Amino acid sequence: MIMPSISGLRADLAFIAHWVTPHSQVLDLGCGDGAMLQYLQHEKQCSGYGVEIDDDKIPRCVDREVLVIQQNIEDGLAMFADDAFDTVLCLSALQMMKHVEPVLRDIARVGREAIVSFPNFAHWPHRLSLLMGRMPISESLPFQWYDTPNLRCATISDFEDLAREVGLEVIDSVALSDAGEPVHVLPHWRGSQAVFRLRKR
């Protein structure tokens, strides 16, 4: 593994954490149990808030000393001022949104930079499944078509277009394998997760 998982942080998160500037103000949208923010607070002296809708995750964030605000991201980020954060994280959450574009615009409004990740629909096993006439089921998309929380399927190229449209410029992007390692050869085919580092244009 290229990026060892520190403090038990998932490999893909550990990779993404390297893109976050030490001592920065971070907003983590869909922060889950707060593992990422806890790591950033501990290892990189970052501060900020998590946003999470799931009831069960709120006490777990409290346990981790992560400041969490319970709300639906799609209700808008009116709670947060323009440019309030150095970095907005939206990791493995965007594909669950009904309205992706307004969420992305909100991210661009409240953050100077953003890091967005989502399952790459063009990952080769997915392409193969579709060729075989089936919706893909994989480690990154582990649900049946009829019960998946992932409402939006996008490829790396698709996302680039939308990011540009909402006023975000791609600083960096990487495709990660299921093991959380960067994929350098044929990333659009071989990456299961797409990660974008974006800046307001």
Next chain:
Amino acid sequence: MQSIGHVTPQSIHFGEPLKLQSGASLSEYTLVYETYGTLNADGSNAVLVCHALNASHHVAGTYEGKPKSEGWWNNMVGPGKALDTNRFFVIGVNNLGSCFGSTGPMHTNPATGKPYGASFPVVTVEDWVHAQARLADRLGIQKFAAVMGGSLGGMQAMAWSMLYPDRIAHSLVIASTPKLSAQNIAFNDVARQAILTDPDFHAGDFYAHGVVPRRGLRVARMIGHITYLSDDDMAEKFGRDLRNAEYQFSYGVDFEIESYLRYQGDKFSEYFDANTYLLITKALDYFDPARAHNGDLGAALANTQTEFLVVSFTTDWRFAPERSREIVQALVNQRRRVTYAEIDAPHGHDAFLLDDVRYMGVVRAYYDKIWRHLQSTAPRKQREIA
């Protein structure tokens, strides 16, 4: 989980005058309070629990010989409960102007030798907090680990963070609001009018006439109670259920909801003081810390050093989640440490008094955190001894 068992109220008399926000002052007063658990050696584990409109210092436990006298937050406070009295020294205090023991309208005004009645000065949330701070002084508490309250109690927890920023580490603001809306004030005034226009009110001096403005209190309570429940909860509990099988075609009780509200009103008018009801609704109406800062709540909270837990309930239309979000937003804009939980509970405003796994889970996790902080900041000397 066990209850705290039998508890006994205590009281402290304060001889030094308390200057009130209105400009008036109380020359002397008594505060009644209860405590649960044990204050640690460095006095760092104290939690103040502030009561809302019709509650008191009796937060938890029961009174000896009265098994039904459970405190109003007995499900929250006790050994092993979310606010664990094995860890924390918990104080419940009855506010000035109340009718449960602390100096209030039915007590004798030392200046006249007669009951205060309607001449009891109007007190504010801030006045209560200053009185509570004096109680803390007497009990040897320099800094509270937390101040907590629901509804009007949450306003006190908020006011503590602004008035005594260095005397409170955590503020738990539950089902509360940074200010009442026009609708909230309207409901309060209808309740007040019911009391003020009751012929038995006698301009607040009904004690001398040997009567109680029961009808006014009853209506006031009925109105209040409607705002504590959600529409869905009321529909679920009562629907259009009839007391008898058929319509009565009269003005007695037809529907179960009428019977319930009348019963609540009657019960309330037996024990609650009409002047206290007026006072406390005024304290609610006047609370608006942003007012002194041109309506900027963030500016009002700018000097706080407290960490906050804000909790709201989705079906609370009295102090709706939007009001709590205003508090959170102001704190976030000030870069304060704040956690916000929005509990999808069906019970309206009353939800803050009821058991809900998610609600209790968040509060418990929060007190666990406060406890961890206390352990890690305990004076070295103590830890060495231990």
